[in-house]
Amino acid sequence: xxxxxxxxxxxxxxxxxxxxxxxxxxxxxxxxxxxxxxxxxxxxxxxxxxxxxxxxxxxxxxxxxxxxxxxxxxxxxxxxxxxxxxxxxxxxxxxxxxxxxxxxxxxxxxxxxxxxxxxxxxxxxxxxxxxxxxxxxxxxxxxxxxxxxxxxxxxxxxxxxxxxxxxxxxxxxxxxxxxxxxxxxxxxxxxxxxxxxxxxxxxxxxxxxxxxxxxxxxxxxxxxxxxxxxxxxxxxxxxxxxxxxxxxxxxxxxxxxxxxxxxxxxxxxxxxxxxxxxxxxxxxxxxxxxxxxxxxxxxxxxxxxxxxxxxxxxxxxxxxxxxxxxxxxx
Numbered sequence: 001x002x003x004x005x006x007x008x009x010x011x012x013x014x015x016x017x018x019x020x021x022x023x024x025x026x027x028x029x030x031x032x033x034x035x036x037x038x039x040x041x042x043x044x045x046x047x048x049x050x051x052x053x054x055x056x057x058x059x060x061x062x063x064x065x066x067x068x069x070x071x072x073x074x075x076x077x078x079x080x081x082x083x084x085x086x087x088x089x090x091x092x093x094x095x096x097x098x099x100x101x102x103x104x105x106x107x108x109x110x111x112x113x114x115x116x117x118x119x120x121x122x123x124x125x126x127x128x129x130x131x132x133x134x135x136x137x138x139x140x141x142x143x144x145x146x147x148x149x150x151x152x153x154x155x156x157x158x159x160x161x162x163x164x165x166x167x168x169x170x171x172x173x174x175x176x177x178x179x180x181x182x183x184x185x186x187x188x189x190x191x192x193x194x195x196x197x198x199x200x201x202x203x204x205x206x207x208x209x210x211x212x213x214x215x216x217x218x219x220x221x222x223x224x225x226x227x228x229x230x231x232x233x234x235x236x237x238x239x240x241x242x243x244x245x246x247x248x249x250x251x252x253x254x255x256x257x258x259x260x261x262x263x264x265x266x267x268x269x270x271x272x273x274x275x276x277x278x279x280x281x282x283x284x285x286x287x288x289x290x291x292x293x294x295x296x297x298x299x300x301x302x303x304x305x306x307x308x309x310x311x312x313x314x315x316x317x318x319x320x321x322x323x324x325x326x327x328x329x330x
Contacts, residue, residue, distance in 0.1 A: 009052030121227035158301035187291035201281030
């Protein structure tokens with residue numbers, strides 16, 4: 001949770017010496033395949049530093065420090081088993097570290113820090129080159145990376161892609177955003193189903209009590225962000241005109257109920273769901289679009305989303321996979 005920097009103490013950012021800053025990543029970052037960058041820092045602390053003094057790390061708006069987790073935390077800087085400094089994220093997304101009393105009794109303190117950082121879907125909405133810059137005081141590092149959100153899955157006239165874009169391990173909730181028909185094709189009698197991926201120990205709970213679904217109509221496919229950042233105010237909420245049911249255990253079904261029983265523009269389906277806190281499994285979901293084409297051939301196309309929890313820390317990795325299921329005989 002964003003917090004403002006503590007008022008006490010002195011900002012000694014510009015008094016740190018031997019400052020090193022680095023951005024570690026490949027030339028391409030795939031956010032929807034758990035891609036991230038590592039921010040690396042090193043510095044020496046002046047002997048005059050005292051408890052309560054602070055320093056600031058600037059983080060570019062193109063990055064955030066929480067990824068899919070709902071709250072961002074930064075690691076304490078450790079000196080052996082003792083805490084040298086504790087960090088908070090300020091309202092601008094930068095990091096403010098506050099030194100502990102460790103610095104009161106030690107001279108020649110040196111520190112290093114590595115933080116994972118994730119492409120921010122609100123500030124980087126499209127695939128393309130992005131220049132990232134981070135720094136401590138006047139020492140900065142810049143790196144240009146290709147952010148590749150990768151295209152949706154497509155099978156004949158059916159297209160779909162989903163992403164799990166938020167997880168709250170405290171409240172055991174998740175949010176999944178699904179683009180239905182992002183290609184803007186003509187799909188007759190379209191039906192979307194969402195369920196646990198077969199043959200997995202998925203920890204999702206899908207039922208009327210635990211699952212809330214919103215559906216938005218998109219007039220123009222060009223209005224879809226490739227990052228899957230969605231501002232609901234920009235789209236028509238058609239939740240009350242579609243038919244949402246839970247026909248089987250751990251399954252929901254959306255029938256789009258258009259006047260001519262076909263769709264020709266994209267829809268966004270936002271699922272706010274719950275995780276079983278007693279499950280040892282990962283969050284693994286399968287979304288499937290069914291429909292006919294103009295030749296009245298019925299097909300289906302699926303997309304799997306998976307988030308693996310790391311050591312119960314609340315951090316998550318997302319892995320997105322398109323799946324073409326076995327098709328009925330034509």
